[in-house]
Amino acid sequence: MIEILGIFRDFESAGRAVERLVGEGFAEAQITSLTSVPYPDGALVKTGQRTRFRWLTLGCFIVGAVAGFALAAGTAWLYPVQTGEKPIIAYYPTGIVTYELAMLFALAGTIVGMFLEMGLPVWRKRPYDPAIAEGCIGISVTIHPGGEAVVCGREAETGECIGSVFSLPAGEQKSRAEEIMREAGALRIVAEEPS
Amino acid sequence: MSEPTLPAAKSAGRMNDAMLSSLRPPTLRWYLLAFFLGAVVAWGLYAFGYMVSTDMSCTGLDRPVMWGIFIVNFVFWIGLSHSGTMVSAILRLSRANWRRPILRAAEAMTVFTVTVGALFPLIHLGRNWVFFYLIPYPNQRGLWPNFRSALLWDATAIFTYVIGSSLFLYLGMLPDLAVARDRSAGWRRTLYGALAMGWRGTAREWLIFHKASTLMAALIIPVAVSVHSIVAWDFAVTVVPGWHSTIFPPYFVIGAILSGVAAVITLMVIIRKAFHLEEYLTPLHFDNMGKLLLVIALLWSYAYFVEVQTTWYAHEPIEWEVFSFMAGKYTPALLLMLVGNSLLPLTALCFRRIRRSVGAMLAISLLVNVAMFIERYLIIVPSLSHKNMPFVWGTYFPSWVELSVTAGAFAGFALMYTLFAKCFPMVALTDVRELEARKVLVPFARAELPSIAGKEAGDD
Structure with missing residues (x-):
């Protein structure tokens, strides 16, 4: 799995990026936001509400x-x-x-x-940018190897977590996600090396 | 990097700067303060060492008064610890937005006051070096502590409260530690990085964090109530006149909240001045805390009236003797207690102008706690002085050893708080910034509506 993080200056461009990523076929479950302030669920991304x-x-x-x-x-x-x-x-x-x-x-x-x-504590280095602490918004996309469906939570609806891009090779998914985030106004992209 | 266009009324960077200002390198004045407090603590430790190396005869304790100012301190400090976590938890559960800037000061106060309070039963032991006999473990004596003793309930409850309050404080600081990590270097970065545990602020992390905060707040309130009820039972389950009363647990809990709320106000004034947080700790916060103090003072007055009125009506000879002795021998102290805990807050805090005056609130909150210390003294000492058997009636004056240890405790609390303020964010940074983010208005038709309407993040 590879994680790509786009850093956005404002809420609007971050939201635009998420919408385009979903429109391109990335699943909601692959996308998350990184913020220093909490926002209501669905304002940027949707998360599973259920906790155990x-x-x-x-x-x-x-x-x-x-x-x-x-x-x-x-x-x-x-x-x-x-x-x-x-x-x-x-x-x-x-x-x-x-x-x-x-x-x-x-x-x-x-x-x-x-x-x-x-899933904390995590001591290994993960994509992150200190600008998030200063109010920037991070949008992170997890790229799964080509052909592998995104793992679904039990509460997820059918189709919500298997994006149409999953059949593409990982490299192509990554470049597509990067391109979408840049077009939406990302200040920079921070990518994690494949594990 | 250029300043981001934030979804907030104020810039995040500027707010971070202001609210993390306490972490800046210490000034000469800070060092002088820390040195002074350290010197008082050292004096208190010397006095304690003197008591250990001689014996308890260097204290004012003697038959019939075997609980003196050490136990007064114990009850006072445990009482102070109540409001920090409890007020924070209640305000968190009730979603009172004005709570945000004061949460950290209140929660940190709890941790340090309960730590200081928990030391006093150990100081009072006499043979302090065998304190571990309190701990239930298989030992060479083949004996375990007797759980019938209210003192052991204390040990259990206070241990739970120390751990619970520390976890509650840490939980609230988690996102702030991540912000501090991102803005620091060197050992501070390592420290905050380790404590932040890799927090990045993902949507899922925030969701779980809020649910956990709410659950912790709900769990800590009954623990706080139980702790001071158990402290009250130290007295109420005995047959000492003046102590054996069913109203003691709720009366102690109310008194604890009164002193705790007052202490939070005092600390708010000091933090506001020391770290220039006038923009975040506004008169509104003092106004609301003043209203809270007014309500608690009313409750305390009611509980005290009920306690005295019942004793007066029953006129049980020994009960009335204790009360008469207290009213006669300690008249100035009794009057000061009634003025500080009841008369002054009930009259002064009715006025909005006084509640919004930082100086007046500082004076009132300090007087409440002076009065509350006296109240603890008047509960403990007169009852023991005039117990059932007149031939052992006596009196008590604290010695220089006890007064020095007390001064050391006050300085120790202030020192711990000062060091904490220098090392960790003293204002709940992300909480305040969340509130700012929720204030932003967006145009909608002919009106402007909140950009993130409705519920708080993490609400179900």
């Missing part, structure tokens, strides 16, 4: 609750303190420790899940 990391949050919450219960109730059970007729496993303390650890694991799980779903 919240399941990890829930899973971690349950694991944390089990860990908290084991810590509080297990401690009382393993090291019993006989206090009159009070139960060995005290209800309120066990509830409090269970709650706190469940929340701790859920918070940590949210961050871990977020990074996993973003």
